[in-house]
Amino acid sequence: MGSPLGPFLASVIMGKIEETTLKDTINDLKFYGGYVDEIFCLTNKTADIDGLVQTFNTAHTALTFTVETEANEELAFLDVLVHRQPDGSIQRRLFRKKT
Known part of the structure; x- marks a missing residue:
């Protein structure tokens, strides 16, 4: 069992990454939102989804994003x-x- 601070710290760290490294990428999306370890975003039909996931995956070495x-x-x-x-x-x- 992990520390009760784990989810809070993860949220703070992810918030910082979103505000810095991923800021421009997130601003280009039609919608971006999340809850705990799930992210939901909307983009246009012509978006390069593989490139978007790669951008998120290179934001921090400890993070791995997948797409549905x-x-x-x-x-x-x-x-x-x-x-x-x-x-x-x-x-x-x-x-x-x-x-």
């Missing part, structure tokens, strides 16, 4: 299923993993 892309205009994030509508708007609903 939408399938059928849907993507689960935490307990929310995000669905992209044909008009570009976003619909959200509760998501539960199948057990």
Whole structure:
């Protein structure tokens, strides 16, 4: 079991990395948000996703980022299923993993 300060320190350190090393990259995204160790971002269709992940992975040697892309205009994030509508708007609903 880790220290109770672990999540707090991780949040502070990641916040500093976001404010410095990743600031320009994050500002180029349509949306960027996260919770604990999960990040959700929106970008345009022409974005270089592999390049974006590589940029995040080079921000700090102790961090490793992976990517999940939408399938059928849907993507689960935490307990929310995000669905992209044909008009570009976003619909959200509760998501539960199948057990």
